[in-house]
Amino acid sequence: MKMGEFLKKVFVEKFWIKAASLALALVVVVLLNIA
């Protein structure tokens, strides 16, 4: 697999799920703790 494809796979297919999950987790925890 070429490096470009590998990076696309990691960042486009995997990273964005982790990033979105982390962002949502952060928002939820912030809202839970500043009530």
Place this chain on the structure above:
Amino acid sequence: MGIRLLSATERLWKIKDGLFGFFNNFTVMFGVEIFLFFLLIYYVSKVLRDNDATKLMLLYWGLIVVGCALNVFAYTLVDRQFLLFYVALLSAFMLFLFNVEVKKSLWDVHSAKTNPSEKLTAGGIETRTQAETEHCITNVIKALQNMSKNNVGALIVLSKGSLPKQVLQSGVVIEAEISTQMIEGIFFPKAPLHDGAMIIHGHKIQAAGCFLPLTQKTSYPKDYGTRHRAAIGITEVANVISLVVSEETGIISIVKQGNVTRYADYDMLVDALKDYYWQEMPLGDRRRGGLIK
């Protein structure tokens, strides 16, 4: 209305102040909370994504955002505890929808590294030359036509790596180069793998003898047997193309997104296979014009 807007503005100011307070007084417990929520949301998202339910995953994220927005703008309706239960119940509901897959993935945790079919779902398709691709297309069509002539039933699924793991795990991993003899050999009536589906991924026969989900729709003709129903069923749950040879009539059918095209001739099969390999072909090869009609 004015009172509501005022309370929403007040709430936003309160959140702004609270936000500063949150980051100024950041403790390890907050970090642990964020990590646990991240694990929960990521696991649910991964389960949905792995089972080709990306739209449901986006809906899940959207519902969490809606819950958070309600917490900000309608605090009396959605308070702290409600938000906590809302996220937990929403996640549990999403996992419940895929309870069989979740159960299976939990049982398979220990063998995930050694199971070759796991890595097969990663979708790494090797790019090949145009000649090799055309060779694959010719071999598949030749095999289909030979089986059609001899009334040998066959079901081939052209996968783009989005098949549910369970489908691959239900069969036997082959990882062989595509050849007419190999395909005909697998579907030979007395062969042990002839009764299931063959999965082609890129330029390889990935697996054979796989069990597919059957379509539950009743609108299809009564003469469609289990093989046709499986061919339709898999195109309803995954982005794949199914090629079916009827055992009774020898008719070749192409199934895309639940739509069946019967009496597929040579040209239609070439079109379907070129359509499949189109996305796998490198841009350079596509521009050279080989696979573009």
